[in-house]
Amino acid sequence: MQTGTIAVKTTAKCSRNTYLCTIASVFFILTLAFGVFSPKTAYAAGASINIQEINYDNSTITVKVNSGDTVVYFSDENMRTWEAIPTEIGSDRLVTLDISWISPTNKYVVTLKGDASTEVVKVTIPKQVTNFKASYNKVRGIVTFTNDYDRTIQWRKKDSYIWNTVNTDTFASQLEMLCTQGATVYLRLAPTNSYLVNGALTEGARPSKEISIVIPKKTAAPNIVINGSKFSIQADKNLAYRTVESDGTTSEWKNITTTTSLWLKDIAGSALYTNASTPQSEVTLQFRKNPTSTSQVSHISTVTVPVQEAPPSESDHGIEINYTSSTTFTLEVKAASETKPFEYTIVKPDNTLDYVTASWTSITSNEEITIKSDKAPVGSHVYVRKKSVPASGDVKFSLASKEIDITGSKGVQYPSPAQATTLETLITTAGVCNSENSAGNLTFTLYSPTKATVSSISFRDQYGNTKGTVSLKSSVSTNTASRFITDQYIITTKITSTENLDTLTETKLYAYITLSNNDVIESTIDSGVLLYIYPSSKVNNKDNKEYTSAFDRLYSSTEESDKSSFTFKIDLGTEKVPDTSAIGNFTAQDTEVKSIKYDGYTLAPNTDYQVVYGSYTNDNGKKIRTATVTVNVNKFETNSTITTKGKATPLLIALNNGEEMDNIVTIKLVDTATLLDTPIAWSIMEGSLKETETKTTINDDGSKTTETVETITYELKLKLHDSSYAVGISDVTWGGTSILRSASVSGGTATIYLSNAKINKLTSSSSTTNNLVITLSNGFVIKSGCKLTIINAGK
Numbered sequence: 001m002q003t004g005t006i007a008v009k010t011t012a013k014c015s016r017n018t019y020l021c022t023i024a025s026v027f028f029i030l031t032l033a034f035g036v037f038s039p040k041t042a043y044a045a046g047a048s049i050n051i052q053e054i055n056y057d058n059s060t061i062t063v064k065v066n067s068g069d070t071v072v073y074f075s076d077e078n079m080r081t082w083e084a085i086p087t088e089i090g091s092d093r094l095v096t097l098d099i100s101w102i103s104p105t106n107k108y109v110v111t112l113k114g115d116a117s118t119e120v121v122k123v124t125i126p127k128q129v130t131n132f133k134a135s136y137n138k139v140r141g142i143v144t145f146t147n148d149y150d151r152t153i154q155w156r157k158k159d160s161y162i163w164n165t166v167n168t169d170t171f172a173s174q175l176e177m178l179c180t181q182g183a184t185v186y187l188r189l190a191p192t193n194s195y196l197v198n199g200a201l202t203e204g205a206r207p208s209k210e211i212s213i214v215i216p217k218k219t220a221a222p223n224i225v226i227n228g229s230k231f232s233i234q235a236d237k238n239l240a241y242r243t244v245e246s247d248g249t250t251s252e253w254k255n256i257t258t259t260t261s262l263w264l265k266d267i268a269g270s271a272l273y274t275n276a277s278t279p280q281s282e283v284t285l286q287f288r289k290n291p292t293s294t295s296q297v298s299h300i301s302t303v304t305v306p307v308q309e310a311p312p313s314e315s316d317h318g319i320e321i322n323y324t325s326s327t328t329f330t331l332e333v334k335a336a337s338e339t340k341p342f343e344y345t346i347v348k349p350d351n352t353l354d355y356v357t358a359s360w361t362s363i364t365s366n367e368e369i370t371i372k373s374d375k376a377p378v379g380s381h382v383y384v385r386k387k388s389v390p391a392s393g394d395v396k397f398s399l400a401s402k403e404i405d406i407t408g409s410k411g412v413q414y415p416s417p418a419q420a421t422t423l424e425t426l427i428t429t430a431g432v433c434n435s436e437n438s439a440g441n442l443t444f445t446l447y448s449p450t451k452a453t454v455s456s457i458s459f460r461d462q463y464g465n466t467k468g469t470v471s472l473k474s475s476v477s478t479n480t481a482s483r484f485i486t487d488q489y490i491i492t493t494k495i496t497s498t499e500n501l502d503t504l505t506e507t508k509l510y511a512y513i514t515l516s517n518n519d520v521i522e523s524t525i526d527s528g529v530l531l532y533i534y535p536s537s538k539v540n541n542k543d544n545k546e547y548t549s550a551f552d553r554l555y556s557s558t559e560e561s562d563k564s565s566f567t568f569k570i571d572l573g574t575e576k577v578p579d580t581s582a583i584g585n586f587t588a589q590d591t592e593v594k595s596i597k598y599d600g601y602t603l604a605p606n607t608d609y610q611v612v613y614g615s616y617t618n619d620n621g622k623k624i625r626t627a628t629v630t631v632n633v634n635k636f637e638t639n640s641t642i643t644t645k646g647k648a649t650p651l652l653i654a655l656n657n658g659e660e661m662d663n664i665v666t667i668k669l670v671d672t673a674t675l676l677d678t679p680i681a682w683s684i685m686e687g688s689l690k691e692t693e694t695k696t697t698i699n700d701d702g703s704k705t706t707e708t709v710e711t712i713t714y715e716l717k718l719k720l721h722d723s724s725y726a727v728g729i730s731d732v733t734w735g736g737t738s739i740l741r742s743a744s745v746s747g748g749t750a751t752i753y754l755s756n757a758k759i760n761k762l763t764s765s766s767s768t769t770n771n772l773v774i775t776l777s778n779g780f781v782i783k784s785g786c787k788l789t790i791i792n793a794g795k
Contacts, residue, residue: 048119049112052094056191056206059100061110061123065093069114072097077109079120104128104206123201129208134187136213138291143171143213145187151205152190157183158212165190175215179296182217186210221301224287228388228399229343230355231272232261233285233303238292241267244284244302255290261356264399268305273402280307309401312342312386318366319384321406324450325517326417327373331406333384336363341387343400346371349379349411353403360400362387379411415485417519418448420527426495427580429573430502430536432658433495435471440658442495444529447487451476452517454493459501459509459531467509468500470531474516491515498533505535508583532583535573537591537655539664540626544569553633554721555645555669558779564634568665570653575615575625577657589656593627597652598667601641608636629653637669645669672727672780673718673750680786682714686763686793689713689756712741714759716752716774716786723748728777734762734788735770764790 049072053062063072063085072095073082085097102108108125133146145153154163155171157178164174166187175185187210194204226233235241240253241262256262265272268283283305289298312319318334319342336342343360347353363369363384376382386401407413424444432440446454453474460466474493482488501509511529513521523529541547544567551566572591579585593611596603603609612628631651636642648666655661690711697705720727729743729752739762741755752774769789774782 047114047117048121049114049117050196051112051121051123051194051201052196054099054123054125054194054201054204056193056204059098059102061097061099061112063095063097063112063121065089065095065114066117067093068116069093071115073113073115075111077111077122079111082113099125104209105130126205128206129189132187132189132208132211134211134213136215138216138296139293141172141291141297143175148189151192151208153187154190154207155185155187157185163188163190179215179218182296183215184212185215186212216296218296219289219298221299222287222289224285224301224303226264226303226305226397226399227261228390228397229360230261230358231264231308231399232355233264233267235260235262235287238290239287240290241285241287243267244286246281250286253288264305271305271307271399273308273310276310282306306396306398308399309386311402311404312384314404314406317342319404319406321382322368322451323415324370325452325515325519326414326450327519328370328517329376329412329414330368330370331363331382331384332366332368333363334366336366338364341389342384343387344369344382344384345403346376347381347383348377353381353383360387373412373414376412378414380407381405381411382407415449418446418450418452418491418515418521419486420446420521420523420529423523423525423527423530425530425532425583427532427534427578427583428498429534429578429657429659430498430505431660432536433498435497435499437658437660438496442498442531444493444495446491446493446513446521447479448476448489448491448515448519449486450517450519451489452515452519453491454513455516456514457493457495457529458512459504460512462508462510462525466512467504467507470495470501471497471499495531498531501531501533502536505533508532534578537573537659537661538571539568539661540571541568549665550648550668551631551633551666552668552670553637554778554780555671556634556638556780557672562778565630565632567628567630570627570629570661572625572627572655573659574657575623591625592656593629594654594656596629596631596654598636599642599644599649601636601639603631603636608632631667633667633669642669645671670721671782672725672776672778673720673782675774675782675785676717676719676749678785680716681789682787683789683791684759684762685791687760688793689760691757691760710741711756712753713756714754716754716772718750718752718774718782720745720748720750727780730775730777732775733773734759734790735768737762739772762790764792767791 047066049066049069050064051061052064055062065072070089072085072089074085074097075082085095087095089095097110097112099110102110102125105127107127110123110125112121112123113119129147129149131147135144136142137144153166155166156163178185189205189208191207192203192205194201222236222239224233235256237256237258239256241256242253243251245251267285270281271283273280285303285305287301287303289295291297314320316335318332321329321331323329331344333342342363344363345353345358345360347358371382383403383405385403386398388400389395389398391397426442426444428440428442433442434440453476454472455474456469457472458466458469472493472495474491476489476491479487479490509531510523510525511521511531512523513529515521521528539549541549547568548566549568553564554562557564570593574586574591576586577589577591579587590613592613596609605611609629609631614626614628616624616626618624646668648668650663651665651667653661653665690713692708693711695707695709697707699705716732727750728745729740729750731738732740732752732754737758739754739758741753741758743750743752767789769787771784772786772788
């Protein structure tokens with residue numbers, strides 16, 4: 001057994017052609033025919049023909065005959081039957097015998113003679129080699145031959161009829177052209193022809209049995225992705241990579257035996273930023289899958305590592321951090337957008353930035369990002385860089401830029417929390433500080449190292465018990481006179497309502513202040529904000545049943561029985577007006593009623609109302625100053641400013657201590673009567689109404705009585721506010737002229753009858769419209785609801 005090995009890179013295909021077998025059959029039949037019908041003539045006893053060549057490529061034997069031979073015969077080893085070779089002998093005396101019909105599985109002896117040269121010549125055709133073998137090693141990329149007997153090896157592609165000699169120098173490159181799509185390659189031992197040399201035939205050999213090998217096609221190129229954030233390429237095992245130089249030359253393939261991350265600093269270091277003076281260049285890498293026992297080497301994937309940008313400039317890109325509290329700061333990148341994203345990472349104290357483990361957070365807008373101390377403790381470093389952008393459309397892939405440490409060498413350094421160094425005392429009276437009375441707001445200021453406002457305040461008693469909260473408004477401004485880091489900002493806060501605390505009078509309340517940045521200022525007896533509330537004034541009518549805080553007035557009534565005024569008493573919260581500079585201090589001014597308003601009208605003191613001041617000692621032994629107020633409603637009820645009727649409307653009582661007593665004392669103005677079926681509109685021609693009519697009455701005895709009576713055409717109805725209220729109709733006028741005939745009141749309804757005779761006396765130069773004015777006996781007047789138009793008779 002003989003073996004041989006030839007290294008290859010690619011594969012080819014071939015197929016066997018059977019058309020020579022058909023030619024052989026035709027020649028065989030012709031041979032039989034000529035053998036039967038051609039004459040056999042002996043030439044010279046003992047003379048023989050000569051075998052010139054056995055051609056195993058063409059499956060022929062070439063015989064040279066003597067000059068006397070006219071026919072050449074052939075037979076097998078037994079020579080029982082001779083057949084003539086079906087051909088004419090030319091001047092060259094050469095005759096060709098087709099031997100393609102001879103089975104290749106065994107050796108075969110052919111005997112030949114001429115018709116004149118009767119000496120038999122024997123030729124042995126060897127059997128075909130059938131144990132020739134070849135195998136293709138996908139991993140090593142080589143072809144191994146077995147039983148080649150040191151013979152020339154030939155190959156062809158499938159569906160090709162051309163055999164090519166395997167040359168160890170060129171076979172690999174020949175097969176490499178076929179590996180893109182894969183191929184089947186046919187192989188054989190090349191035939192060796194026998195030639196007549198020095199009177200003897202050289203040894204020949206048939207072509208071996210054809211065999212085939214399959215060269216698998218290349219697998220798909222590996223998908224290679226550059227991680228532009230971690231600066232790495234994830235590489236699976238069984239890959240190989242190489243570098244492509246700028247001139248197109250490549251390095252040797254480097255195999256990857258385990259799944260790993262290839263770091264750009266190791267394989268593409270020249271693309272990464274080092275410093276401003278170090279040149280950079282993009283790096284092109286090629287990757288492929290190595291062949292395995294079941295697959296061919298893959299196509300090549302090419303990636304280019306772009307040049308990494310320098311760290312972003314803080315000024316050019318608006319990168320800044322601002323400390324907003326003792327535990328928070330904001331990060332802002334003004335240049336950041338969806339198309340130009342940035343990212344940041346936080347490295348805690350005693351750690352260093354590691355691209356492998358770092359977790360980066362995207363910044364895609366210029367909005368401030370709040371970062372707390374639990375995420376970035378003191379001493380942490382905050383790094384910002386441009387984010388890696390994938391290729392898309394016209395946008396090229398880019399690595400994340402080199403990072404910038406925006407926290408400096410010391411890292412994050414939070415300022416101290418805002419602190420109050422003095423105690424500011426706020427003094428008010430219950431009810432004075434409310435959302436509807438801006439004059440009663442309580443204002444205080446704080447100094448802060450950070451830009452923050454007060455978000456909430458709760459007040460506690462001296463034992464630390466929370467008692468309630470207040471409503472507030474707060475603003476912050478830069479302290480232009482700042483001298484220290486602790487007073488860079490001025491926080492101005494207005495307490496707009498102490499409603500939740502107004503019952504906690506004469507108690508020291510300490511503020512627990514929460515800033516918008518979550519810093520807290522806890523007031524003490526020495527610093528912060530102290531709130532002290534004096535008791536409010538209250539209406540106290542329990543000592544006199546005639547006093548009321550809800551008065552119903554029959555509007556504009558002049559009847560003595562209809563009340564026109566009422567009285568109520570106020571227990572004033574403090575005897576004197578408090579001095580807000582210190583708790584327990586009062587001015588010399590007595591607490592008094594300053595003004596009273598009703599429905600937008602300001603009552604005139606001494607006329608519209610009177611106040612009598614007094615005092616009493618309560619059950620606790622405390623002297624209480626009082627104000628007894630009498631309101632004369634009839635003095636101001638008809639003022640044009642007052643428009644509300646039928647609804648209890650509060651008095652607004654203002655005291656000189658800043659209190660405004662609202663929704664405590666009310667007045668309800670009630671109309672005596674209401675005109676029904678409004679609106680009413682009548683049009684009457686001058687003098688057109690019938691004033692009288694004849695009325696006939698049948699008496700009990702059957703006789704008739706005829707009388708003249710007034711004709712009533714128009715009437716009005718009023719609904720009294722109270723069916724038991726006694727009132728009459730005094731008059732009905734049009735333009736100052738009375739047109740009343742009569743009226744009646746029954747069951748809370750008043751019916752008014754107008755006089756036709758009086759209406760006929762009304763005149764107009766063209767057409768005149770006036771409201772009817774209805775006056776009741778108690779002085780109440782209805783001035784609208786019914787219009788009467790008098791039309792000139794001549795028109």
